[in-house]
Amino acid sequence: MPTPAHPAQFSDSKKLAGLDHLRALAIALVLLFHYQLFEHPQWVVPAGRFGWTGVDLFFVLSGYLISSQLFLKMAKGNKISFQDFFIRRFFRIIPAYATVVAIYFCVPYFREWEALPPLWKFLTFTQNIGLDIRNTRTFSHAWSLCIEEQFYLLLPLTLIALVSLKWQERGVVFIAGLFVFGFVARIYCWNHFVVPVSGSDNFLAAWYEWIYYPTWGRLDGLLTGISIAALFQFRPALMMGIARYGNALLLASLVILTGAYCLCFDAHTFAASVFGFPLVSIGYGFLVAAAVSPSCFLYKIRSAVTEKIAAWSFAIYLVHKGLIHMAQLGCAKLGVAVDGNVMFLICMASSVLGALLLHVIVERPFMRLRKKITG
Numbered sequence: 001m002p003t004p005a006h007p008a009q010f011s012d013s014k015k016l017a018g019l020d021h022l023r024a025l026a027i028a029l030v031l032l033f034h035y036q037l038f039e040h041p042q043w044v045v046p047a048g049r050f051g052w053t054g055v056d057l058f059f060v061l062s063g064y065l066i067s068s069q070l071f072l073k074m075a076k077g078n079k080i081s082f083q084d085f086f087i088r089r090f091f092r093i094i095p096a097y098a099t100v101v102a103i104y105f106c107v108p109y110f111r112e113w114e115a116l117p118p119l120w121k122f123l124t125f126t127q128n129i130g131l132d133i134r135n136t137r138t139f140s141h142a143w144s145l146c147i148e149e150q151f152y153l154l155l156p157l158t159l160i161a162l163v164s165l166k167w168q169e170r171g172v173v174f175i176a177g178l179f180v181f182g183f184v185a186r187i188y189c190w191n192h193f194v195v196p197v198s199g200s201d202n203f204l205a206a207w208y209e210w211i212y213y214p215t216w217g218r219l220d221g222l223l224t225g226i227s228i229a230a231l232f233q234f235r236p237a238l239m240m241g242i243a244r245y246g247n248a249l250l251l252a253s254l255v256i257l258t259g260a261y262c263l264c265f266d267a268h269t270f271a272a273s274v275f276g277f278p279l280v281s282i283g284y285g286f287l288v289a290a291a292v293s294p295s296c297f298l299y300k301i302r303s304a305v306t307e308k309i310a311a312w313s314f315a316i317y318l319v320h321k322g323l324i325h326m327a328q329l330g331c332a333k334l335g336v337a338v339d340g341n342v343m344f345l346i347c348m349a350s351s352v353l354g355a356l357l358l359h360v361i362v363e364r365p366f367m368r369l370r371k372k373i374t375g
Contacts (some may be wrong), residue, residue: 017299029050059225071229071230087374129214132205143213190210220277252286
């Protein structure tokens, strides 16, 4: 039996089954959480309470996968080509995203709510800055894509700068500094923008605008993923030793996430806002480390279901709110109870089928085009 390849050495074409399971888990959490915004069965509330952390799992996965590719180039002594990196990210993200943005602006019936932020915020990936959920909550879930695109811009530029200045060894200090910055930023925003409106009708809007959506408040997941990738690539002996205990890493993840669930039961508190976010990211970091460890059962088990859901997860994320909205409007006219389980199943099926359509018509052709361009 051949020895499994080192996790950090996997390319896009050598997907890890364990990460497919996690992508499927992440989008399932997001769907449950967002379904609470619509008419829903009562069981959805307790089941989806922790679903907001699905985005954090996506952040950890992105941080790990994207930085792994760049770190591998650095380890081989190859220069990081920002142009090549940007082209690959462009064809993976922009076509599907632009298609859905166009649908939101051209088809009002698709909008889950009425008011949209200005188009320029979507086109510049700055919609997450100053996002006002009271007045411009439509397609609000694009906030996480804004953070990821900002990450895709800044990470390669930062690594190129560190290599040029021969400061690679200071990377640990840089990552630690950004972790600390996240704490400081959330504490500052809490005290200066959230506390002054505490107890008023503006509290939740202020919390989302200054704590939940901004880039400076949600760096923890990306930094956790980058840290795992750096350990795998630059401290392989240490990480491979740890990777021998994949199931123990999984158990540790469950313990940490249980603690995070308790701490963040009310996500709008000071403790949850300042300490809960990084604790969630660390918990998911252990989960990602487990999933890429050959000793973990998540690594060994392949599933066609999670593989497909993982492949469609980005498309599902883009279209699910609009399709849930339309499914409930249409099926309610046919007599289907909007808060029933049948409606829930219809909405989930609509989200998956709509995402499959977007994947086949837009994502897949542009990925083939990317392959022709980049080789």
